[in-house]
Amino acid sequence: MIDETYKKENMGQDRPAGAGPDFEVSDQARRQAHAFLSNYTSDVSGVCSALYELGGMVVMHDPSGCNSTYNTHDEPRWYDKDSLIFISGLSQIDAIMGNDDKLIDDIVRAARDLKPAFIALVRTPIPMMTGTDFDAIARIVELETGIPTWYFPTSGMNSYIIGAGTALEKVASCLVEEKAAGPAKAGKEEIDPAKVGREEIDPSRAGKEEIDSSRAGREDDEAWGSGRQPGQFLSASGPFRVNLLGLTPLDFSVGSGRASLLAWLRDHGFIVQSVFAMGDGEAGDLRRQIGSAGLAHASLVVSSVGLPAARVLEKRFGIPYVTGLPCGQFGPELLRALTEACMTGSSGKSLFAGQENGSVSGSERKFIIGEPVEALSLARAADLAGGRDWQVICPLELDRDLESCDCLQISSEADLMEILKEGDRIVADPIYRRICPERAEFISWPHEAYSGRIYRRQIPDLLSDFWSRLL
Amino acid sequence: MLKLVHGNKNDPRLEPWEEAETSVRETVTISQAAWPAPFRPGLEYNSPAHGPWNIVHIGMLVPESHQIYVCGGNCNRGVVLTAAEMDAGDRYSFLSLTEGDLYGQDMEGLVIDGVTEIIGRLTKVGKRPRLLFLFLVCVHHFMGTDIPYIYRVLRDRFPDICLVESYMDPIVQKGGITPDEKLRAGLYEGLVITDKSGRDRTAVNIVGNDFPTPRESQLVTLINRAGCQVRDLTSCRTWEDYQKMGDSFLNISIYPLARSGAGKLSDKMGVNHLHLPVVFDYDKIDQELLQLARALDTEPYSQDELAGFRARCETMLEETRDLLGGMPLALDVSLTPGILGLTRLLLDHGFKVKHLYGDAFAPEEEEDFLWLKDHAPWLPVTSMIHHNMRTYPRFDEERVLALGQKAAYFHQTPYFVNMVEGGGFHGYDGICRLLALMQEACREKKDTRDLVGRKGLGCPSCLC
Numbered sequence: 001m002i003d004e005t006y007k008k009e010n011m012g013q014d015r016p017a018g019a020g021p022d023f024e025v026s027d028q029a030r031r032q033a034h035a036f037l038s039n040y041t042s043d044v045s046g047v048c049s050a051l052y053e054l055g056g057m058v059v060m061h062d063p064s065g066c067n068s069t070y071n072t073h074d075e076p077r078w079y080d081k082d083s084l085i086f087i088s089g090l091s092q093i094d095a096i097m098g099n100d101d102k103l104i105d106d107i108v109r110a111a112r113d114l115k116p117a118f119i120a121l122v123r124t125p126i127p128m129m130t131g132t133d134f135d136a137i138a139r140i141v142e143l144e145t146g147i148p149t150w151y152f153p154t155s156g157m158n159s160y161i162i163g164a165g166t167a168l169e170k171v172a173s174c175l176v177e178e179k180a181a182g183p184a185k186a187g188k189e190e191i192d193p194a195k196v197g198r199e200e201i202d203p204s205r206a207g208k209e210e211i212d213s214s215r216a217g218r219e220d221d222e223a224w225g226s227g228r229q230p231g232q233f234l235s236a237s238g239p240f241r242v243n244l245l246g247l248t249p250l251d252f253s254v255g256s257g258r259a260s261l262l263a264w265l266r267d268h269g270f271i272v273q274s275v276f277a278m279g280d281g282e283a284g285d286l287r288r289q290i291g292s293a294g295l296a297h298a299s300l301v302v303s304s305v306g307l308p309a310a311r312v313l314e315k316r317f318g319i320p321y322v323t324g325l326p327c328g329q330f331g332p333e334l335l336r337a338l339t340e341a342c343m344t345g346s347s348g349k350s351l352f353a354g355q356e357n358g359s360v361s362g363s364e365r366k367f368i369i370g371e372p373v374e375a376l377s378l379a380r381a382a383d384l385a386g387g388r389d390w391q392v393i394c395p396l397e398l399d400r401d402l403e404s405c406d407c408l409q410i411s412s413e414a415d416l417m418e419i420l421k422e423g424d425r426i427v428a429d430p431i432y433r434r435i436c437p438e439r440a441e442f443i444s445w446p447h448e449a450y451s452g453r454i455y456r457r458q459i460p461d462l463l464s465d466f467w468s469r470l471l
Numbered sequence: 472m473l474k475l476v477h478g479n480k481n482d483p484r485l486e487p488w489e490e491a492e493t494s495v496r497e498t499v500t501i502s503q504a505a506w507p508a509p510f511r512p513g514l515e516y517n518s519p520a521h522g523p524w525n526i527v528h529i530g531m532l533v534p535e536s537h538q539i540y541v542c543g544g545n546c547n548r549g550v551v552l553t554a555a556e557m558d559a560g561d562r563y564s565f566l567s568l569t570e571g572d573l574y575g576q577d578m579e580g581l582v583i584d585g586v587t588e589i590i591g592r593l594t595k596v597g598k599r600p601r602l603l604f605l606f607l608v609c610v611h612h613f614m615g616t617d618i619p620y621i622y623r624v625l626r627d628r629f630p631d632i633c634l635v636e637s638y639m640d641p642i643v644q645k646g647g648i649t650p651d652e653k654l655r656a657g658l659y660e661g662l663v664i665t666d667k668s669g670r671d672r673t674a675v676n677i678v679g680n681d682f683p684t685p686r687e688s689q690l691v692t693l694i695n696r697a698g699c700q701v702r703d704l705t706s707c708r709t710w711e712d713y714q715k716m717g718d719s720f721l722n723i724s725i726y727p728l729a730r731s732g733a734g735k736l737s738d739k740m741g742v743n744h745l746h747l748p749v750v751f752d753y754d755k756i757d758q759e760l761l762q763l764a765r766a767l768d769t770e771p772y773s774q775d776e777l778a779g780f781r782a783r784c785e786t787m788l789e790e791t792r793d794l795l796g797g798m799p800l801a802l803d804v805s806l807t808p809g810i811l812g813l814t815r816l817l818l819d820h821g822f823k824v825k826h827l828y829g830d831a832f833a834p835e836e837e838e839d840f841l842w843l844k845d846h847a848p849w850l851p852v853t854s855m856i857h858h859n860m861r862t863y864p865r866f867d868e869e870r871v872l873a874l875g876q877k878a879a880y881f882h883q884t885p886y887f888v889n890m891v892e893g894g895g896f897h898g899y900d901g902i903c904r905l906l907a908l909m910q911e912a913c914r915e916k917k918d919t920r921d922l923v924g925r926k927g928l929g930c931p932s933c934l935c
Contacts, residue, residue: 023628025591029584032572035564035592038555042545059514063609064641067517069549072926079519079920082862086514092642095613106513109495110858125543126642129573129613155570156545414588431555452552454933 031412036434040396041250041449043154045074046163047122048085049248050305052077053279054171054287057084057116059107061132062124063091066156073452074160076254084116095126100133104140111145117287118174119149120167124156148174160250160449161304161371161397168245168276169308176293176313240342241273243299243313245321246306248278250449251371253459260463261302264326268335270342276309297342298322300334303373307399320347323401325374328381328467352376352405367420368470369393369428370447372402374462378427382470390427390470393419427470430455443469497857501827502848506840508831515856520876522891522928523805524681526639526654527553530604531562531930532681533658535710537600539589540639541566541582542608550606550639557930561598564589568610578616582607583624590629601710602633602661604654609642633661648731655679656732658704662717664740674719675767677703678736679729682895682929689760689772689780689898690723690747697769705895721766723747725897727808727833748835749893749901751812753781756898780899787906788820794910797823798872801882803855804829806875807893807905811839813874816902818847825871827852828878853881872913874905876923885916891928 025033041049048058048070060066067087071078088103111119119141121134134151142149150170154163242265252258258278265272273296279286293299299310299321310321320341324334330351337351368375372394379390394402395411410416417435420426426436427443429450436442445466446455460466491503493511527550530538538554540547540563547565554563566585572578586605593599605625607618618636626634635657638650659678675694677684683705684691691701699721707713722744724733730746737744745766747759757777764771772780800822804810811832818824827850832840843850854860855877865883872886873879879887888908896904925932 023584023587025584025588026580029566029581030588032567032569032581033564033585033588033592034567035589036561038551038560039544039547039565039567042543042548044545045548064515064644065549065639066545067515068521069545071517071519072521072924073548073552079924084858084861086516086858086861089512089515090642092612095642102512110514113859114862124545125573125610126613128570129610155543157543157568157570159544431560434560451555452548454552454556457935 034413038431041074041160043158043163045070046160047152047167050164050167052083055117058120060087060122061127062087121151159396164305165308172309172312177291240297241271243274243293243296245276245301246303251303253448256461304399325377327377329384330381364424365422366390366425381467387471497859498853501850510854514858516860520880520923521926522876528927532704536602538604539564540606543568604635604637606637606639609640635660652728655729659736670720671718675699675721676719677723678733680726688900697767749809751816791906799823799825801826801873801878803875803878811836815839888912
C-alpha cells in the first residue's frame with residue numbers, strides 16, 4: 001500500500017522528457033530489459049506446434065495461461081484442426097506438496113477417453129523449480145496406458161527453436177520406422193554409373209554431367225533452377241525422395257509457404273517422402289508419412305527447428321541433409337546441393353558456411369532480423385542477384401550447424417538498438433520498427449513466431465519474389 | 472470463480488445437494504450437477520473464444536499508465552501480444568527471466584535494475600509513465616523473492632511514478648484471490664485520496680468494471696436524479712479524469728471480481744461501498760435500486776416506475792420469444808456473471824434453453840441453481856474446459872441462438888450475442904438491452920470465427 005502523503009508529495013509530477021536514468025544498472029539487467037519489443041514463441045509452444053498434427057496428446061504441466069497463449073498467438077490451426085493439447089491446471093498446493101498422482105490420474109483418464117498415438121509431457125517454470133520427476137511420471141503413464149510417453153524438459157524460458165527442434169528430433173527418433181530404412185542407407189551404391197543414361201535415367205535429361213558438381217551451377221545455374229521436368233534426377237529406383245524438415249506455422253504460418261515448398265521439390269523431380277511436421281490431411285496420414293522418412297535419399301531443412309531431426313535421420317539412416325530455402329537465385333544453388341546429397345549420400349558443406357554477409361563494402365548498413373535459415377537464405381538470394389552486404393541478425397538460439405555462418409546472434413533490445421541505429425535498410429518483423437531509426441528504410445517481414453497473428457495476412461511466401469525487395 | 476473450478480474450495484457447510492459428486496464426464500444434467508463446480512478437475516482444454524478481458528486489458532484502463540512484466544518468455548508472450556493486438560505495445564515492457572535467474576542470488580537486484588533500465592528508456596523517448604503496474608509472477612513466490620524490498624527501493628528511486636504491486640500468478644488463483652481480482656483493486660492505487668471534508672458529494676464511482684454502465688440504466692439514472700455524476704475508469708481519458716475518482720463520496724461495484732477491491736478502496740477513501748451485482752430477478756433488482764437510493768439519500772423509484780420497468784421487460788421478453796419462434800438457446804458463463812439467473816428468467820418465460828456451458832458458478836447464484844434443479848432438471852450443463860471438449864462435436868443440426876462466445880463456438884452458430892462479463896448492463900435496462908441483442912442476433916448472422924478469436928471484447932484490435 002502506498003502512503004497517501006507520499007503520493008500527494010510526489011506522484012503525478014511532470015518529469016522532463018528525455019531525462020535519462022539516474023542509476024547504474026547491471027549489464028545483466030540491461031540485456032534482459034525490453035522496453036519496446038516483443039518476444040519469440042517459447043520452447044513450450046514450440047513443442048506443441050511441432051507435434052500438433054501427429055495425433056498425440058500434449059500436456060503442459062502448468063497452472064493456467066500456457067494453452068491460451070499457445071492457441072491464441074502461436075497456433076493458427078487451433079480453430080480448424082483439432083489437436084489434443086492441454087494444460088494440467090497445476091495448483092500451488094500440488095506444486096509444493098508434489099501431488100504427482102493427480103497429474104498421472106488426469107493424463108490416464110484423458111488418454112483412455114481420447115486414445116492418442118503418443119503422449120508428450122511438457123515442463124513449465126514451476127515444475128522445473130520444484131524438480132518434478134517427469135521421467136518417472138512418463139514411465140508410469142506409459143505403463144498405465146500402454147501409450148508411448150515422452151517428456152520434454154522445456155522451461156518456458158527458451159525460444160521455440162529449442163522446443164520445436166527437440167520435438168522434431170524426438171519424432172525422428174521415435175516415429176520413423178527402422179524397417180523403412182531405404183536407399184539412402186545404401187548411399188552412393190544406389191546410383192549405378194553403368195545405368196546412367198541407359199535405364200532409369202534418361203540420358204537426354206540427366207546425364208553424367210549433371211552429377212558433376214564441379215560443373216553444376218557454375219556455368220548453367222539457370223538450367224538447375226528451372227525448366228526441369230518431374231523425375232529428371234533419378235536414382236536407380238526412380239526419382240529422389242526428400243524429407244522436408246522444419247516446416248511449422250511458427251516460421252511458415254499457414255499461407256502458401258508449405259505448398260510452394262512442396263511444389264518446388266516436385267517441379268524439380270523430387271518425391272516428397274515426408275514433411276516434419278505440417279500436413280494437409282488427417283493426423284494419422286502425416287504420422288504414417290513421417291514413419292517412412294527413412295526411405296528418403298536426402299532431407300531439405302527449411303528452418304532451424306529441422307536441424308536436430310536431420311542429424312537424427314542422418315545418424316539412423318545415413319540420410320544426408322541440406323539446409324536452406326530456395327529463395328530467388330539461391331534456389332539453383334540449393335537444388336544443386338540437394339541433388340548432390342541425394343546422389344552422393346553426403347551432406348556436404350553448409351551452403352551458408354563461410355558466406356560473408358554485411359561486411360560493409362558499400363556505404364549502406366543493411367540488416368535482416370529473423371529465423372536464421374530463412375534470413376540467411378534471403379541474404380544469399382539478394383547477394384547472388386547483386387544486392388550485397390546484408391547482415392543477418394538472429395535474436396534466437398543458433399543451432400550448432402549454423403554457428404559458423406555469418407550471423408550475429410543478438411537478443412538484447414539494448415544491443416539491437418545500438419546496432420540498428422546505424423541501419424539504412426532493415427528487414428524485420430513490424431514490431432522491430434519501434435526501435436529502428438526513422439530515416440532507415442524498413443521492409444516489413446512479419447514472423448508468426450514473433451508478432452503472432454497480428455500481421456498473419458502479410459506474411460510473405462519466401463519462395464515468391466519477396467527476396468527481390470532486398471535489391 | 473476460478474478457484475472453484477479446480478476443487479480446492481474448503482467450505483465446511485455442505486447441504487445434501489451440495490454433496491453431489493463432481494462429474495468425470497463433460498456433460499451432466501443440472502439435477503445431477505455438483506455445486507458450485509460440477510466437474511472433476513482434470514486436464515484442461517482452452518477454446519479459441521477469447522473475448523473475456525485479461526490483466527493487460529484491465530490495466531490499460533488507467534490513463535498514462537504502463538505495465539512491466541518480469542517473467543520467462545512463455546509467460547510473457549500471451550501478455551505482450553495482448554498489448555500489441557490492442558495497439559498498446561508502447562505501454563508495455565518486460566524483463567525477461569532466464570533459467571539461471573531462478574537459481575541466481577539476486578532476483579531483487581535484477582528486478583530493480585531491470586525496471587530502472589526500462590523507465591530510463593521510456594523517459595528518453597518521452598514516455599515516462601505516471602503509474603506503473605509492475606507484475607511479478609509465480610516463480611517469485613516460489614523463490615521467496617523479497618517483494619516488499621523491490622517495491623520499496625523502486626519507490627525511492629522513482630517517487631514521481633505510482634508503482635502498483637501487481638501479479639500474474641495463476642498458480643495461486645486456485646486457492647486465493649485471482650490475478651484479475653488483485654489487479655482490479657490495484658487499478659485505484661494511484662488515486663490521491665482527499666480527506667473526508669474534501670469529498671465531492673456530487674460524484675459516485677462505479678469501480679472495477681470493464682464496460683461503462685449505460686446512461687439510460689436505472690442505476691445511472693437514479694444517480695443522476697440525486698444530482699450526482701458517475702465517475703468510471705472506463706471513461707477516464709486523462710490522468711486528471713482518473714484522479715477525480717479519489718474525490719467521490721460513494722463507490723459502487725457491479726462485477727463480482729471487483730467487489731473485494733472496491734471494498735478496500737472504500738475503506739481507504741472512508742466512503743460507503745455498495746455491491747450491486749448483475750441480477751435477473753425483478754425483486755432483487757428493486758432491492759438493489761432501493762439500496763442505492765438510500766446510499767444516495769434520495770427518493771427511490773416509485774412503485775409505478777418500477778412496475779413500468781417490469782412491464783417493459785415483460786413486453787420485450789414476449790417479443791423476443793415470439794421472434795425466436797422456438798429457436799433453441801445455448802448460454803455460457805462468460806456472457807454474464809449472473810448466468811444462472813438469466814437462464815432462470817428465460818426458462819420462466821417460455822424460452823427453449825437447450826444447453827448451459829460453465830465450469831463453476833458464482834456463490835451468489837446458489838438460489839437460482841436450486842431453482843433450475845427443481846424446474847429444469849433435464850438441463851444439460853457442459854464443461855468448457857474438460858478434455859473431451861477438444862473433440863466435442865461442434866455442429867448442431869438445429870439453428871441455435873448462442874448467448875456468449877463460447878456457446879457460439881461450441882455450436883458453431885453465426886447467431887449469437889457477442890458479449891462478455893455482463894457488457895456493463897445492469898437492472899431492468901440490462902435485461903432489455905440483452906433481449907434487444909438477442910433479437911438482433913436472431914436476425915443477423917455474425918462471423919463467429921473472426922469475432923470470438925479477438926482478445927478483450929470492446930478493446931481496440933489490430934487484427935484485420
